[in-house]
Amino acid sequence: xxxxxxxKLQRYLHGIQNMGGVEGSAVVAxxxxxxxxxxPKNIDERRFAAMSAAMMGTIETAASxxxxxxxxxxxxxxxxxxxxxxxxxxxxxxxxxxxxxSNMGMLLLTxxxxxxxxxxxxxxxxxxEDKDVKKTESKExxx
Amino acid sequence: MxxxxxxxxxxxxxxxxxxxxxxxxxxxxxxxxxxxARALNAWVYxxAKTGYLHGIQDVLFRExxxxxxxxxxxxxNLKVPKSKNALEACKTYISLLDKEGFLRKEDFKFQExxxxxxxxxxxxxxxxxxxxxxxxxxxxxxxxxxxxxSVATDLGLGKMYGTVVEKFKPDEKCKVVVELPL
Numbered sequence: 001x002x003x004x005x006x007x008k009l010q011r012y013l014h015g016i017q018n019m020g021g022v023e024g025s026a027v028v029a030x031x032x033x034x035x036x037x038x039x040p041k042n043i044d045e046r047r048f049a050a051m052s053a054a055m056m057g058t059i060e061t062a063a064s065x066x067x068x069x070x071x072x073x074x075x076x077x078x079x080x081x082x083x084x085x086x087x088x089x090x091x092x093x094x095x096x097x098x099x100x101x102s103n104m105g106m107l108l109l110t111x112x113x114x115x116x117x118x119x120x121x122x123x124x125x126x127x128x129e130d131k132d133v134k135k136t137e138s139k140e141x142x143x
Numbered sequence: 144m145x146x147x148x149x150x151x152x153x154x155x156x157x158x159x160x161x162x163x164x165x166x167x168x169x170x171x172x173x174x175x176x177x178x179x180a181r182a183l184n185a186w187v188y189x190x191a192k193t194g195y196l197h198g199i200q201d202v203l204f205r206e207x208x209x210x211x212x213x214x215x216x217x218x219x220n221l222k223v224p225k226s227k228n229a230l231e232a233c234k235t236y237i238s239l240l241d242k243e244g245f246l247r248k249e250d251f252k253f254q255e256x257x258x259x260x261x262x263x264x265x266x267x268x269x270x271x272x273x274x275x276x277x278x279x280x281x282x283x284x285x286x287x288x289x290x291x292x293s294v295a296t297d298l299g300l301g302k303m304y305g306t307v308v309e310k311f312k313p314d315e316k317c318k319v320v321v322e323l324p325l
Contacts, residue, residue, distance in 0.1 A: 057202065091324070
């Protein structure tokens with residue numbers, strides 16, 4: 001059986017989780033509903049998702065008041081961790097929480113890479129990609 | 144003879160007085176009810192507008208509605224029964240609100256398609272004024288009655304669905320979609 005979109009997103013989140021220092025991550029709809037997450041069970045994911053979307057919405061509004069264009073990323077440096085939120089297409093956000101001592105450069109690269117993958121899944125472009133992969137795979141097997 | 148003549152006069156006088164009192168009480172109630180309805184509409188509109196201006200309309204509206212629902216259930220010691228799917232959760236919830244006297248379940252028509260629940264909402268809407276103001280001011284219309292479906296799915300299914308107003312026609316019927324974000 002093929003993987004569902006949620007399963008695919010969950011796999012991506014596990015990929016991010018494998019990076020050192022990442023405490024949790026979530027794919028959140030722009031309206032604040034949770035799509036997928038890899039946070040520990042004691043975290044209120046629903047509220048976190050709502051707050052993440054609110055955070056992005058507020059910063060976007062502030063940026064538009066300053067005519068600074070669209071928001072690409074938000075960093076929140078807390079006492080023990082760094083929270084990074086980035087857009088994953090027009091419908092979703094990727095939010096990652098990492099410990100303060102994690103490699104921020106690597107983390108940002110990983111987040112950008114996965115945000116694009118998540119965007120494709122949420123927008124439904126992943127199916128086209130999957131078909132392309134299958135086609136090339138079948139071509140390779142013929143060769 | 145005099146007494147006979149006086150009696151009906153007095154009783155008329157008394158019943159007139161009673162009627163006047165009744166009418167005044169009814170008018171008072173109407174005024175209070177009207178003021179309450181206007182205040183409620185102003186409040187709903189204010190949440191929608193504040194949310195919109197701060198870029199958090201969906202979140203603020205849903206969270207406020209959810210919180211008030213949870214508080215109300217706690218106050219009334221009510222429990223929402225578990226459901227098998229979103230359609231059942233929405234129907235059960237509307238029946239519960241009907242019993243509580245918030246709305247008439249006959250005003251809601253449900254249809255399920257591809258995991259989404261399409262709801263047609265008719266009847267006399269208590270939030271009509273707020274929605275019309277949102278529409279007039281160019282603010283995306285958020286439906287206070289529909290937002291309750293997020294609570295319905297959260298409590299009935301353990302999954303929170305979102306709501307989108309697909310068609311806004313307060314004088315006829317509004318259409319709302321209850322769906323998961325993905």
